[in-house]
Amino acid sequence: MNAIRSSVQRGAGIVVIAAMLGACAVGPDFVRPVAPDAGGYTREPLPAATALADGQAQQFAPGGSLNADWWRLFKSAQLNAVVAQAIANNPTLQASEASLRQSQDNVRAGYGVFFPRVDAGANATRERTAPLQEGLQTPSTIFTLVTLSGTISYVLDVFGGERRTVEGLKAQTDYQRYLGMAAYLSLSANVVDTSIARAAYAAEVRATEQLIDLEKQQLHLTEVQVRAGTAPYSSVLAIRGLIAANQALLAPLQQKIGQTEDLLATLEGVVPSKVALPDIDLTGLVLPADLPVSLPSDLVRQRPDILSAEAQLHVASANIGVATAAMFPSFSLSGTYGAVGSNFGNLSAASGRFWSIGPSATIPLFQGGTLWYGRKAAIDAFQQAQANYRQTVLSAFAQVADSLKALEHDAEELQAQVDAQLAAGEALSLLQANYRAGLVAYLDVLAADVQFHEATIGYLQAVAQRHQDTVALFVALGGGWWNRQLPAGGGEAL
Secondary structure (H helix, E strand, O other): OHHHHHHHHHHHHHHHHHHHHOOOOOOOOOOOOOOOOOOOOOOOOOEEEOHHHHHOOOOOEOOOOOOOHHHHOOOOHHHHHHHHHHHOHHHHHHHHHHHHHHHHHHHHHHHHHOOOEEEEEEEEEEEEHHHHHOOOOOOOOOEEEEEEEEEEEEEOOOOOOHHHHHHHHHHHHHHHHHHHHHHHHHHHHHHHHHHHHHHHHHHHHHHHHHHHHHHHHHHHHHHHHHOOOOHHHHHHHHHHHHHHHHHHHHHHHHHHHHHHHHHHHHHHHOOHHHHHOOOOOOOOOOOEEEEOOHHHHHHOOOOOHHHOOOOHHHHHHHHHHHHHHOOOEEEEEEEEEEEEEEHHHHHHOOOHHHEEEEEEEOOOOOOHHHHHHHHHHHHHHHHHHHHHHHHHHHHHHHHHHHHHHHHHHHHHHHHHHHHHHHHHHHHHHHHHHHHHOOOOOOHHHHHHHHHHHHHHHHHHHHHHHHHHHHHHHHHHHHOOOOOOOOOOOOOOOO
């Protein structure tokens, strides 16, 4: 018993020494990259607001906070319902959530290395010996051997390789979390963008159908004039040709509507034949007037793609520590106690008891350059992750700048389309009145018809583009996920 007590004391001393050595871990400690030294996103100072277009200007609020459910700013209950359905049922989002849970469980599994490992074993065998194998001429014997044993082992993380491994697993969890946020943001943006496009196509269909109805009324009036001999038959043919041309425009628009509906069905996690989408009126969408614009120093802490690139950089940093620790000796402490006998009844006999306790060390002496170049490869991977991070930040800043400039130009284009539509409408009304009075040829009315239709379609497209570029700005700024309320019960959301 004194021998056992002495061995235990020596083992405890080794554990204390290892704990003291383990206060530091080899490899670099990760430091978050600093934000770019930039006061704004564009070369020119950001204006206070866009130009006034269609009676509305959008105000920029530097440093403002973006709502997590930014799509509600469009004030459409139908749009809100479509987004909610997609968030609840989208398979890609569900896969991201499962990946996050997997990473979290891997971290919990990785923490197991910091605890002693306890194993128990039981073995019962019936054996017959062959003395001739040992050069003996004695008769063979048959006996039963029963063994019960328990083993406790503990890895002494002297150089921090295990801690760096767990650090990498935690960074991998962060990476999966930010990928999930990116998937959430991409899903909501795609749903809103596609819904706006569907509403725009439907508005173009209605505008084209209204124009065709007007042209059919003009055709009836012209046929009356032809029968009265006051108009040539060529005018009837010209109107019929224009009606047919405009009707030909409806099929591609209907096809685009069908494609947007199929895409929305996929985003909502249902087959196209089962999708039920509410009608969204393009003119019923409220254009968000106040646009919060995050500061550049905040953007790098808000965009999911930048944060996921940062997490990958953290993983690469931890891997350097793992590869460095592998070049140093590894230590462990283990102890075994057991009993052996010819049956379970005599396992308590003192002669059948056995035990062992002590440390072990493995020192890498020659690995053919494997460990050395493994560490160099980890450093190379870290440098690659640094470059990828910088590129992600540059792309993010460019996307914000593009969105801000697009909104300024969208306002200018929309106001030009408004003016063009008003002018084309007035010109068409005037020419129609003159045609009924017999003052102009119908070819002039046809030209005005075409111009008015093009101006109407251009106006609808400009309205849709302004809405979609507003969505693009919200996405470029990160989507406001950091302002999302956690679900009841404290559960973690993507």
